[in-house]
Amino acid sequence: MAEPILSLAKVHTYIEQHHILQGVDLSFMPGRATVLLGRNGAGKSTTLRTVMGLTPASSGEITLKGRAVQAMKPYEVAKLGVGFVPEDQAVLYTLSVEENFRLAMLSESETTWARMETIFQLFPDMKKFWRSKAGVLSGGQKQMLAIARAFVNDHDLLLIDEPSKGLAPIVVDHLIESINHIKNHTTVILVEQNFYMASHIGVDYFILxxxxxxxxxxMADLVHDDGLKQKYLGIA
Ligand SMILES: Nc1ncnc2c1ncn2[C@@H]1O[C@H](COP(=O)(O)OP(=O)(O)OP(=O)(O)O)[C@@H](O)[C@H]1O
Ligand SMILES: [Mg+2]
Structure with a gap:
């Protein structure tokens, strides 16, 4: 059996005095897209932020490719090959699409620009609006920029937090297609409350x-498990 690319064991995280993560156990296999599910406030975003070292774990173990990373700084985790797309279309509004991409590139090489060609195929609007300020993009286009920008680097692991939030169904379908392509290159961990999207991307799932x-x-079993979906996700 292959080793997990990332695992969390008995992870606890406090934000100020609030005990937010109270024993999170997760393990992610390389090449298998995994979705983190759970109600609002369940701790999904905090889990991703804890992996990145943005809200550090107070106890427990986080193992990335065999290394203990729970005490690392966000930039150290990123350097180990982890990309992070936070919630809410976090792009730099006053910079152009091109500048957003150039800032994201950890190194600029031939492979980076070959990757850009793939990005232009997956997200044609990135080419169309290359010289426009990111602030003028629609919500869907900003989300695509946020994801595409993370994909420009050759990450082993990509953490994506609720990409479908606030997007129209047709844009969600486009995102599903694009993330399914990204899955061929990178292990994807997706936080997603849109069960349609979650079930079209995830192979494995965890519920927090x-x-x-x-x-x-x-995921193939959860799709048919109405009891579980009702109990933890509030959907039938
Ligand atoms: N900066 C903060 N200060 C205090 N409490 C916080 C802070 N950030 C998050 N929390 C609390 O931690 C809990 C988990 O939040 P988190 O954002 O991880 O949930 P989530 O599962 O991502 O929810 P959602 O689906 O709404 O995005 C919530 O109760 C939230 O109110
Ligand atoms: Mg969240």
Missing amino acids: DDGRTVHQGL
Whole structure:
């Protein structure tokens, strides 16, 4: 059996005095897209931020490609090959699309520009608006820029937080297609409340509730499990 690319064991995280993550156990296999599910406030974003070292774990172990990373700074985790797309279309509004991409490039090489060609195929608007300020892009286009910008580097692992938030169904379909392409290059961990999107991308899933891991399995099984979906996700 292959080793997980990333695992969390008994992870606890405090934000100020609040005990947010109260024992999160997760493991992600290389090449298998995994979705983190759970209600609002379950701790999904905090989990990704804890992996990145943005809200550091107070106890527990986080292992990335065999290394203990729970005490590392965000830039150190990023340098180990982890890309992070936070919630809410975090792009630099006053810079052009091109400048957003150039800032994101950890190194600029032939492969980077070959990757840009793939990005232009997946997200044609990035080419169309190359010289426009990112601030003028629509919500969907900003989200695509945020994802494409992370994909420009050759990451082993890409963490994406709720990419579908606020987007029209047709844009969600485009994002599903693009992320499914990205899955061929990078192990994807997706936080997503849109079950349609989650089930069209994820192979494995974990459910978080109240800062704890409460369930895990194959997405193909969860799709048919109305009881579980009702209990933890509030959908039937
Ligand atoms: N900076 C903060 N200060 C205090 N509490 C916080 C802070 N950030 C998050 N929390 C709390 O931590 C809990 C988990 O938040 P988190 O953002 O991880 O949830 P989530 O599962 O991503 O939810 P959503 O689906 O709404 O994005 C929530 O109860 C939230 O209110
Ligand atoms: Mg969140």
